[in-house]
Amino acid sequence: MRTIDTVKVIIHLQEDRDNPIVRRFLERGGKEIIECRDDHELEAAVESVKHRGISSKEAVILKKFQGRIFQKCPGSPGVICCNYLLLNIGFNCLYNCTYCYLNYYLNSYGLIQFINTETFFQDIWDMVRENRNTVYRIGTGEYTDSLMFDDVTGIGASLITRAARHRNLFIELKTKSDNIRHLLDIGEKGNAVLAWSLNTTRNIDLYEGGSASLEKRLESAAAACGAGYLIAFHFDPIITSDGNVEEYLEVVDYIFKKVDPERVAWISLGCFRYSHGFKEIIREVFPGQNLTTAEMFPGPDGKFRYLKKTRVAAYTAMLDRIRSHTHAPFVYLCMENEFVWRDVFKVEYRSSEDMERAFSSHLAKKFLDE
Numbered sequence: 001m002r003t004i005d006t007v008k009v010i011i012h013l014q015e016d017r018d019n020p021i022v023r024r025f026l027e028r029g030g031k032e033i034i035e036c037r038d039d040h041e042l043e044a045a046v047e048s049v050k051h052r053g054i055s056s057k058e059a060v061i062l063k064k065f066q067g068r069i070f071q072k073c074p075g076s077p078g079v080i081c082c083n084y085l086l087l088n089i090g091f092n093c094l095y096n097c098t099y100c101y102l103n104y105y106l107n108s109y110g111l112i113q114f115i116n117t118e119t120f121f122q123d124i125w126d127m128v129r130e131n132r133n134t135v136y137r138i139g140t141g142e143y144t145d146s147l148m149f150d151d152v153t154g155i156g157a158s159l160i161t162r163a164a165r166h167r168n169l170f171i172e173l174k175t176k177s178d179n180i181r182h183l184l185d186i187g188e189k190g191n192a193v194l195a196w197s198l199n200t201t202r203n204i205d206l207y208e209g210g211s212a213s214l215e216k217r218l219e220s221a222a223a224a225c226g227a228g229y230l231i232a233f234h235f236d237p238i239i240t241s242d243g244n245v246e247e248y249l250e251v252v253d254y255i256f257k258k259v260d261p262e263r264v265a266w267i268s269l270g271c272f273r274y275s276h277g278f279k280e281i282i283r284e285v286f287p288g289q290n291l292t293t294a295e296m297f298p299g300p301d302g303k304f305r306y307l308k309k310t311r312v313a314a315y316t317a318m319l320d321r322i323r324s325h326t327h328a329p330f331v332y333l334c335m336e337n338e339f340v341w342r343d344v345f346k347v348e349y350r351s352s353e354d355m356e357r358a359f360s361s362h363l364a365k366k367f368l369d370e
């Protein structure tokens with residue numbers, strides 16, 4: 001598995017030398033450090049590192065984020081979204097998933113770690129305090145892996161500790177790593193949720209380069225559970241061109257052999273999908289991959305998906321298997337339309353808000369009304 005140890009170069013601005021996150025990266029040692037006087041010098045340093053053949057996943061660029069660090073998940077037109085809130089803590093990822101939409105950003109070089117995240121956290125605490133009756137789910141794993149550098153940045157521990165003061169806040173740290181040891185001894189965990197994206201061993205080997213094995217992910221989930229965390233799982237993307245999810249069902253059984261079902265807060269299901277232009281990009285980045293050779297069809301949001309009946313068969317089999325173990329987690333679909341929801345769950349959600357209400361009410365009943 002790739003870790004901070006596989007990083008070769010760290011690039012940062014001189015003015016950020018005393019920033020706590022920068023200091024912790026520099027203290028790791030064993031890496032080439034490039035300190036730049038200004039943005040112009042930093043850009044030149046990035047170009048020179050690139051030309052020396054250092055790959056994008058071996059260079060960390062530490063910088064302040066200038067945009068909106070806190071936003072609503074953009075979702076997709078015509079599909080039901082869970083109205084999740086996102087915190088941008090970085091951009092790009094150590095791992096190398098064939099299906100990752102970050103492959104769209106072919107020209108973006110380096111693992112960009114934002115170093116001013118703390119400044120923005122106050123906005124969360126204010127919002128959550130002012131709306132105590134609203135259940136919030138906020139996560140950091142949209143444009144990067146939440147935990148790949150977390151033992152160095154300390155962002156997870158800071159978020160968990162501060163979020164523990166707010167019962168209505170479920171902070172989710174989502175990963176394909178086993179990098180959680182540094183989080184186990186935190187005293188007050190509140191409703192922090194450590195979450196793993198899961199796939200079958202075959203698909204992890206084929207499509208999730210550099211990430212932790214299924215065993216390692218589930219061992220970590222068991223350790224997190226044992227340490228008192230809520231946990232969650234994301235089967236996204238489910239890769240099956242014919243709706244056969246037998247190997248995924250084995251993964252579901254494996255989960256519940258390892259962890260206490262009552263501590264699983266949610267499980268998401270999402271079949272593989274891609275946007276226009278993606279096929280061409282991944283053919284270039286991963287020549288020989290066969291992920292996009294299946295027949296897929298454009299939906300109302302322009303994304304290509306398996307046929308509806310294939311997706312419904314896959315989701316129904318997964319849901320039935322999960323329910324045979326437990327009713328504790330809220331199980332939901334990622335980026336699916338109301339008709340798929342109806343066929344799988346027998347519910348009528350007309351909008352993302354309907355689904356969000358059901359999600360919040362489930363979490364409140366299960367984890368807050370004690």
Ligand code: SF4
Nearest residue numbers: 093095096097100144
């Ligand atoms: S772990 Fe997530 S962010 Fe990282 S490459 Fe894979 S899909 Fe992309």
